[in-house]
Structures are given as structure tokens and as C-alpha cells.
Amino acid sequence: MTGHQRHATLSAGIFLAPALLLIAIFFFLPVLAALLLSFTDFDIYALGDLNRLRFIGFANYLQLLQSPLFWTALGNTLYFMLVGGPLSVAISLGAALLVNARLTRFSGFFRTAFFLPVVTTLVAVAVAWRYLYHPRYGLLNYGLSLLSIDPIDWLGDPSWAMPAIILMAVWKNFGFNMIIFIAGLQNIPPQFYEAARIDGANAWRRFRHITLPLLGPTFLFVALMTMIGYFQVFAEPYVMTEGGPANRTLSVVLLMYEEGFRWWNMGYASAAAFVLFVLILAGTVLQLQLRRWKSP
Amino acid sequence: MGALESDFKALTRAAAIVVTLSHMSPPIRLLFATLFILGLSNCGAPANQTVMVEFWAMGQEGEQVKALLPEFERRHPGLRVRVQQIPWSAAHEKLLTAYAGDAMPDLFQLGNTWIPEFVALRAVEPLDSRLQAWPADALADYFPGILATNRLNGRTYALPWYVDTRLLFYRTDLLTAAGFAELPTTWEEWVRAMTRLKAQVGSERHAILLSINEWQLPVILALQRGATLLRDQDRYGNFREPRFREAFLFYLGLFEQGLAPPVGNTQMANLYQEFANGAFAICVSGPWNIGEFGRRLPAAVQPYWNTAPLPGFDAGLGLSLAGGASLALSRTSPRREAAWRLLKFLAEPEQQARFYQLTGDLPARQSAWADPALADNRYAQAFRRQLQQVRATPAIPEWERIANKLAYHAERAIRRQVSADEALAALDQDVDRILEKRRWLLSRGLQP
Numbered sequence: 001m002t003g004h005q006r007h008a009t010l011s012a013g014i015f016l017a018p019a020l021l022l023i024a025i026f027f028f029l030p031v032l033a034a035l036l037l038s039f040t041d042f043d044i045y046a047l048g049d050l051n052r053l054r055f056i057g058f059a060n061y062l063q064l065l066q067s068p069l070f071w072t073a074l075g076n077t078l079y080f081m082l083v084g085g086p087l088s089v090a091i092s093l094g095a096a097l098l099v100n101a102r103l104t105r106f107s108g109f110f111r112t113a114f115f116l117p118v119v120t121t122l123v124a125v126a127v128a129w130r131y132l133y134h135p136r137y138g139l140l141n142y143g144l145s146l147l148s149i150d151p152i153d154w155l156g157d158p159s160w161a162m163p164a165i166i167l168m169a170v171w172k173n174f175g176f177n178m179i180i181f182i183a184g185l186q187n188i189p190p191q192f193y194e195a196a197r198i199d200g201a202n203a204w205r206r207f208r209h210i211t212l213p214l215l216g217p218t219f220l221f222v223a224l225m226t227m228i229g230y231f232q233v234f235a236e237p238y239v240m241t242e243g244g245p246a247n248r249t250l251s252v253v254l255l256m257y258e259e260g261f262r263w264w265n266m267g268y269a270s271a272a273a274f275v276l277f278v279l280i281l282a283g284t285v286l287q288l289q290l291r292r293w294k295s296p
Numbered sequence: 297m298g299a300l301e302s303d304f305k306a307l308t309r310a311a312a313i314v315v316t317l318s319h320m321s322p323p324i325r326l327l328f329a330t331l332f333i334l335g336l337s338n339c340g341a342p343a344n345q346t347v348m349v350e351f352w353a354m355g356q357e358g359e360q361v362k363a364l365l366p367e368f369e370r371r372h373p374g375l376r377v378r379v380q381q382i383p384w385s386a387a388h389e390k391l392l393t394a395y396a397g398d399a400m401p402d403l404f405q406l407g408n409t410w411i412p413e414f415v416a417l418r419a420v421e422p423l424d425s426r427l428q429a430w431p432a433d434a435l436a437d438y439f440p441g442i443l444a445t446n447r448l449n450g451r452t453y454a455l456p457w458y459v460d461t462r463l464l465f466y467r468t469d470l471l472t473a474a475g476f477a478e479l480p481t482t483w484e485e486w487v488r489a490m491t492r493l494k495a496q497v498g499s500e501r502h503a504i505l506l507s508i509n510e511w512q513l514p515v516i517l518a519l520q521r522g523a524t525l526l527r528d529q530d531r532y533g534n535f536r537e538p539r540f541r542e543a544f545l546f547y548l549g550l551f552e553q554g555l556a557p558p559v560g561n562t563q564m565a566n567l568y569q570e571f572a573n574g575a576f577a578i579c580v581s582g583p584w585n586i587g588e589f590g591r592r593l594p595a596a597v598q599p600y601w602n603t604a605p606l607p608g609f610d611a612g613l614g615l616s617l618a619g620g621a622s623l624a625l626s627r628t629s630p631r632r633e634a635a636w637r638l639l640k641f642l643a644e645p646e647q648q649a650r651f652y653q654l655t656g657d658l659p660a661r662q663s664a665w666a667d668p669a670l671a672d673n674r675y676a677q678a679f680r681r682q683l684q685q686v687r688a689t690p691a692i693p694e695w696e697r698i699a700n701k702l703a704y705h706a707e708r709a710i711r712r713q714v715s716a717d718e719a720l721a722a723l724d725q726d727v728d729r730i731l732e733k734r735r736w737l738l739s740r741g742l743q744p
Contacts, residue, residue, distance in 0.1 A: 044693050045733060045744065047396060048417040052733075052742055261389045263697055 038270035047264065060271035070272070072247050073255040074279075076162065080251065081230040084166040088226055089219075092174040096181030097207075111182070115175040122172065126239040129168045130155070155241050158248045165249055169236050173229070177222045184218030185211070220291050224284060231280050252276050347634045349377045350401040352391070355384045357405060357457075357621070360654040361642070368641045375634050395419045400626040402635035405457060408445040408622045413693035415448050416744060421625040422451045426636055437645070437661045441618045441686035448691055453624060455643055456660035458651065460582050460619035462512055462606070463682045465589065469600040470497070470577040479578075479604040481614070483520075483546060486607040490555045493577050503555040505567075505576040508710045511703040513580055516616055518543040519687050520609045526727075530692050531735045533727030535702075535720045544706070544716060551710050558710055568592040571601070580606075582619065586675045587656040603678040605685070618686035620660065658683075692744070694730050701726045 038060055040046070046053035064070050099110050117125065132139050133154035141151040154164040192210050201209070212219075234253035237243055243250035243258070252272060260269030353361050358381030365377050380401065382390055388410060394400050395417055406414060414420045427435065435443065438456055446454045466479060474492040490503035497503070506513055518525065523540035526533060534540065550556045557576075570576065572593050589601060608614030623639050625632050641647060648659035649667035658679055659665060670676055689695050701723060709719035737744045 041733060043733060044392075044413060044416055045737065047392075048419070052737060054736070261393070264392055 034270045034273060037267055038274055040267045042266040042270075044264045047266075056267070060268045061275065064268065064271050064275060069247070069250070069255065070252070073250045073252045076247075076249060077231060077233060077251045077253075079162055080166060080169070080233050081227060083163075084169055084233075085223070085226045085230050087166070088170045088174050088230075089177060089222055091170060092177035092222070093181050093215075095174060095178045096185060097211075099178070100182050100185045111179070114178055117172045118175040120172075122235045123239055125168070125172055126236070130240060133164055156245055158246045161241055161245055161249045165236050165240060168240070169230075169233065172236075173226075177226065180218060180222055181215070184215045188214045216291075220287065224287055227283055227287065228280055231276065231283065346374055346376050347631055349375060349403060349631055349634045349638055350380065351377050351635075351638065352380045352382055352401040352404040354382050354387045354405055354621070356655055357657065358382060361651070363654055364642070364647055364650060367647075368638060371641070372634075372637060375637065377638060392417075398628070400628060402626055402629040402631045403623060403638055404626065405621050405623055406454070408442070408454070408456065408618065408620050409689060409695060411446060411454055411622065411624070412448060412691045412695065414624065415453050416693045419627060420453045421627045421629075421632055422453055423455065423625070423636075424451055427452060434643075437663050439618075439660065439662060439683045439686070441688065442620055442660060442683065445618045445620075445688040445691070446622050454622035455624075455639060457621050457623045457642065458648075458655075458657035459660045459683055460584075460621075460658065461616045461679065461682050461686050462516065462580050462582055462619070463616060463678055464578055464604045464606060465571075465581050465585060466578040466602060466604060467571070467574065467597075467600055468602050470574060474577075479607065481605075481607045482611060483607060483609055487549075487553075487555070490550075490578070491553070494553075494555050497574065497577070499554075501574060502557045502576045504550065504578040504580075505559075505570075506550065506556045506580060508551070508558050509703050509707045511699040511706065512617060514544060514547045514702065514706050515689065515699070516606065516614075517547050519617075520606075520614050521546075522609075526690050526692075526698075526731075529738065530690050531731060531738065533698070533724040533731070535723045535727070536717075541716070541720060544709075544720060547706070548709055548716055572597045583658045583676075583679055584656065586673070586679075589675075603675045605678050605682040613681065613685045615685050615687050616682050618688045620658075692731075692734065694734065697730050698727050701730070 039055055039057060041054050041056050041060070095114050098104060099107050099114065104110065131137070135141060135151055135153040135156065138154070140154065144151065152160055154160050188211065192214075193206055196206050196210060232253050233251045234257065237249040237251055237254055238257070241249045243254050253276065256269045256272040256276070259265045259272065351361075352358075358379060362379055365379070369376060387405075388407075391400075391404065391406065391410075391414070395414075400419065411420070439459060442456045442459050443452075446452055446456060464479060470493060471477075471479065471489070474489065474496050476489045476492070480486045480489050493503040494501075515525070518540045521539045521543040523537060523543060524534050525540070527537075535544075551558050567579070568588065571579065571589070586603070590598075593601065606614035606616050623642060625635050625639065629635060642651070643661070645659070645661050645664040648661050648664035649670070651657060652659050652664065652667065653669050658676065659667075659670070665671065665676075665680060689699070705714075705719040705723040705726075708714050709716050714722070734744050
């Protein structure tokens with residue numbers, strides 16, 4: 001290393017140090033602490049007096065994997081992600097195409113309107129949606145009654161509660177992905193479409209052979225972010241159903257929260273957090289691999 | 297500590313002002329700097345003689361207690377109270393988080409079933425030395441079963457604020473029509489009355505409404521039968537033991553015989569309407585429903601309902617649960633003395649009676665029941681009798697989780713997903729796992 005290089009490294013280090021320090025203190029340290037916590041039985045007793053803390057190795061992880069409640073929660077979370085995720089991506093792509101179409105008037109207005117739910121507080125949204133879902137006075141059941149369909153107890157019926165939560169979550173979140181899709185769409189050079197049109201390609205073929213392939217990276221990004229976000233679903237069931245009815249909307253993060261902050265089993269809750277982390281990591285790696293495999 | 301805190305605040309304020317000043321033009325800067333220095337010197341003046349007591353109370357209690365405080369502040373000119381109102385649904389978590397974050401209030405309300413947990417945390421100050429200065433008959437004025445929930449290992453950690461227990465609300469007209477002048481006082485007679493009621497109302501209606509996902513009634517029945525719930529100093533679950541099993545089978549029988557419909561409490565939204573139209577004749581509930589029934593039942597039904605203590609296994613009054621909320625001092629608070637004054641004030645019989653008028657919460661002190669508002673309430677009398685016969689659930693921090701498991705397994709047995717014996721075996725297994733830490737602590741000679 002020449003003197004000049006060393007000097008550059010040093011100044012880079014100095015300039016980066018504050019940011020790195022902050023990240024270390026407020027990000028890596030808590031994560032590390034949580035990892036250590038997951039190997040202990042930190043609970044209400046240990047909170048009162050640290051002498052009552054035990055290191056128990058992987059016992060929390062074993063207990064978690066043997067707990068039927070964890071598998072219920074994982075099943076619910078996968079349900080939410082596998083149904084809600086693709087639905088959310090499809091709707092946001094559709095909305096982006098509509099808003100971005102040359103024929104659409106007031107596209108600025110629609111863009112804002114569709115984005116509005118994203119920036120609205122979830123609790124306020126949940127309260128409004130609870131009215132919509134109300135079995136007797138709700139707008140949704142009123143609409144169904146016009147089609148002479150029997151009322152549905154959206155949030156009280158074990159088989160309808162999750163679809164109801166998914167519907168609300170998709171409505172709340174699709175605006176964010178839509179904006180990203182719009183940005184992706186606007187990056188596609190218009191010459192491609194012109195050339196295709198001259199060659200006689202119809203709208204569907206232009207979408208299939210130009211829009212979709214060129215949106216590839218955007219797609220990957222949106223799919224990853226949606227998966228990660230949906231894996232961590234918490235606020236929707238927490239506010240709407242508290243995990244009920246009969247644990248049918250209990251998600252992994254909600255389980256973690258209950259164990260951690262209701263029963264104060266911090267060790268066990270940390271173990272749940274790391275299991276979730278591993279699952280999300282695996283999902284991300286899988287998607288990246290898929291992408292690499294599709295476009296060699 | 298208080299002085300340090302205010303110093304710190306002054307410092308941060310000074311820093312903020314210096315930052316602001318640096319953006320101003322010189323003459324204005326001078327003016328502000330002068331004002332600021334004057335302000336600082338003002339901070340040092342002994343104007344801050346009043347002590348602020350931070351008091352956390354839940355739900356409507358937090359709202360209504362404010363009406364009592366002007367009198368307290370009038371009597372104690374140096375004390376001011378800041379009430380922080382916390383919703384019940386978040387109260388437990390918020391108190392635990394406050395403890396972990398060293399941000400406990402000076403005085404706080406807590407459900408009396410939470411006391412063992414906060415004692416295990418060493419979060420509450422024992423009151424014994426302070427209580428010695430109290431008149432001897434003051435403690436005897438509390439309902440003994442309720443006061444017992446505030447005592448652990450011979451020490452008193454909190455004082456009951458208001459009391460709560462479960463008993464029967466029933467339709468007098470339907471019961472008379474079934475040929476019973478009063479609700480029976482033994483299990484056997486009780487079932488006979490309910491069977492008669494059920495035969496009278498037909499298949500669509502029921503004798504009694506119970507919630508299949510609550511733990512209270514099975515626990516009450518088991519305590520009435522003499523079951524201990526846990527064994528070996530609360531080291532293990534004791535749910536397969538014959539007396540618990542018998543009570544559990546009796547409880548399941550109420551559903552099996554069709555006396556109670558198998559519904560959970562989310563499906564009971566219109567309790568009042570259904571009670572009014574006779575969908576059920578009896579329900580198990582608490583004091584809050586005295587007011588609710590009075591307000592929500594139609595006028596035509598108003599003369600035909602009453603409350604009654606729970607029946608027992610054999611002769612005599614049946615036990616119920618010692619519920620309610622207590623007030624405790626935070627062990628780390630520097631203002632414990634001021635907080636204790638507020639606690640004493642809220643424990644006075646006059647304040648207890650006023651609090652009843654404000655909230656409908658039943659007073660913990662029996663002398664407050666002489667207040668005409670309560671003495672003339674015919675629905676409250678059964679509660680007064682029942683409150684003489686209440687028992688606490690096991691005084692261990694794990695109880696809330698155990699009760700949750702009990703409700704879960706009872707629901708599965710009622711829904712016939714498992715047999716009664718399978719449910720009890722699974723319950724014992726779950727409870728033994730929950731109590732593992734407690735066993736370890738006891739085996740090491742550590743105080744749980």
C-alpha cells in the first residue's frame with residue numbers, strides 16, 4: 001500500500017466511523033444480545049434478579065419446534081404470504097399499468113389516491129375496516145345481501161378471518177409496490193414499443209415480451225420486499241383479531257410478541273425471532289437463485 | 297435524583313437554546329441570551345416545592361378517579377397527582393415494560409392476580425411497616441378473602457382498591473315457572489333446576505350461558521370440590537387428581553346435557569338481548585353487569601332478574617374467585633411516602649363509597665357498603681354475601697399462563713376433540729412445563 005492509499009483508507013475510516021459506530025450500537029449489538037438471549041431462559045424471574053437466569057443452549061429452539069402453536073402460527077403466516085403476496089404484487093402491477101397508460105386522465109390523482117392507504121396509520125385503517133367487516137352493520141355484508149348472499153362473520157369465523165385480514169393488508173400495501181412498478185415502467189424506452197407496434201405486435205404481446213422481461217429486476221425487488229414484509233405480518237392481526245378466532249390468524253411475529261411481552265419469555269421469543277430470520281433468509285436466497293436460474 | 301433530573305433538563309434546554317441563538321442576528325441574540333439567563337436563575341429558585349405523584353390507573357377507573365383527587369390535593373397542599381390512564385388490554389404489558397425500562401410510576405393499579413408476578417420482579421414495596429401505623433380495625437374492614445390475594449409469604453404488598461367476583465345472574469320469572477322459588481345452593485339441586493328450566497324452554501334455548509373459552513368456572517367448581525389445582529408447593533399441576541377431575545366432569549356435563557350452549561365469548565355479542573328474550577335463564581358474571589343489566593335490559597324484563605351467590609358442592613354457600621384490583625407502591629420510587637398518602641386516601645371508606653358511585657366498582661372495605669347507594673342496591677347484596685366466600689387462585693407468577701392453558705384444554709374437551717382424561721393429562725403436562733423454572737428455583741433454594 002502506498003502512502004497515498006494508506007492516507008485515503010485512514011480518512012475513509014474516519015469519515016465512516018460515526019455511521020459504523022451507530023450501526024454497531026443500535027443494530028448489531030441488539031441483534032447479538034437477542035441471539036445470546038435466545039440461548040437463555042430469560043423470563044420474569046430473571047428480569048427481577050439476574051441470578052435466576054440460566055443458559056440452556058438450544059432448549060428454546062427445540063421447544064419451539066415441538067410446540068404445536070408455533071406450527072399453527074407458521075402455517076398461518078405462510079398462508080398469509082402465499083395468498084397475500086402474489087395478490088398484492090398482481091394488483092400493484094395492474095394498478096401501475098392503469099395509472100401509467102397514456103389514455104388515463106388525472107394519473108397524478110390516481111397515483112396519490114392509490115398511495116394514500118400506505119401512509120395512513122394502520123390502527124385507523126383497522127378501525128374503519130372493522131366497521132366494513134361487521135357481521136350485522138358492515139358495508140361488505142350489506143353488499144353481499146344485495147346479491148342475496150348470507151352474511152359472513154368476517155373476523156369471527158375461523159375460516160374467513162385470514163382472508164379478511166389478507167384483503168385489508170393487500171388494500172393497505174399495494175400502493176407502495178405500485179409506485180415502484182410505475183418507476184420501472186417509465187424506465188422502459190418507448191422506442192421498443194414503437195418498434196413492436198410497427199412489427200404488428202398487439203397489446204398483450206407487447207406486455208408479455210417487452211414490459212414483463214424489462215420489469216424483471218423491479219419484479220424481483222418487489223417480490224422480495226413483499227415476501228419479507230408479509231413474513232413479518234403482525235400489526236394487522238394484532239389490531240383486528242388478536243390472533244383469534246381459535247388461533248387462526250396467529251402469525252409467527254404475533255406469537256413472538258405474545259411470548260415476549262405478554263408472558264415475558266424473552267429467551268423463547270428471541271428464539272422464535274431467529275427461526276423467523278432463518279426462514280426469511282432462506283426465502284430470499286431461494287428467490288435470488290430462481291432469478292439466476294431463469295436468466296443465465 | 298429529582299434534582300439531577302431537573303439539572304439534566306436545564307442542560308438540554310440550554311444546549312437547544314445555544315443552537316437556536318447561533319442562527320439569530322446579534323442584537324436579538326443578546327436579548328434572547330439575557331432572557332435565557334434570567335430563566336436559568338429562575339430554575340434554581342425554590343418555587344418547586346410541590347411533589348408530583350405519578351399514578352397509573354386502568355380503563356374507566358383511570359378516568360373516574362380524577363374526580364376524587366381535588367379533595368386529596370386540598371388536604372395535601374404540597375402534593376400534586378398526575379393520573380396516567382392506561383387501557384386494560386395493554387396494562388399488564390405496559391407495567392412490565394415500565395419496570396424493565398426503570399420508568400415505573402409511584403403508585404399503580406394492578407389486577408390482584410398480577411401481584412405474585414410483580415412481587416417476583418421485586419417491583420412492589422411491602423406495606424407492612426407503614427400498615428403498623430394504621431388503626432387495627434382498618435385491615436379487618438377489608439373482605440378477608442380479597443385481602444389475602446395481596447399477601448404473599450406473610451407480607452402485604454398492596455391494598456385492595458375495589459373487589460370483583462363471579463356469581464349468578466338469573467331470570468326470576470323463568471325460575472319460578474320451572475317450579476323453584478330461589479336458586480338452589482348445592483350442585484345437585486342446581487342441575488335439577490337447570491334440567492327443569494331446559495325442559496321448559498325447548499331445544500333452541502338453554503338453562504345457562506357459559507363461555508367455553510374461559511377458565512373461571514371450571515376453577516371455581518374445582519375449588520368448591522376441594523381441589524388444590526397445583527401440588528408440592530405449586531411445583532406441579534394437580535389436575536388429574538380425583539376432586540379436580542370430578543369438578544371438571546361436572547363442568548363438561550353442563551354442556552353435554554345441553555344445559556349450556558357451546559359458544560365462545562366472541563359469539564356472545566348480544567348478551568343483554570338474549571337474556572331479555574329468554575335464550576338462557578342464568579349466566580355467570582361479575583359486578584359490572586349490575587349496571588349494564590340495569591341500563592340495557594328492556595323495562596318489561598327489569599322486575600324479573602336478580603343475582604345470587606354460587607351454589608356449593610354440598611350444603612352452604614359456594615366459593616367464588618377473589619377478583620378485583622389493588623393499589624401498590626413502586627419499590628424504586630423516590631416519592632413512596634407521597635404515594636402512600638394517596639393510597640391511604642383512596643382506601644378511606646368515604647372515598648371508596650364515592651368511587652363506587654362514580655364507577656360502579658364494589659368497595660373493598662366493608663364499612664363503605666353502608667353507603668345508601670350500595671345498601672339500597674338489591675343486586676349488590678348477593679355480591680356482599682359471595683365476597684365473604686372467595687378464594688384466591690395459586691399465588692404464583694405463572695398462574696395467568698396456567699389459566700390460559702386450562703381454558704384451552706377445557707374448550708377442546710367441550711368440543712369433544714379430546715376426552716376429559718386426555719385433556720387433563722395434556723393440561724398437567726403443559727403446566728409441569730410452565731412450572732419447570734419454579735421447580736429449579738426452589739431446588740436451588742432461590743426465592744421464586
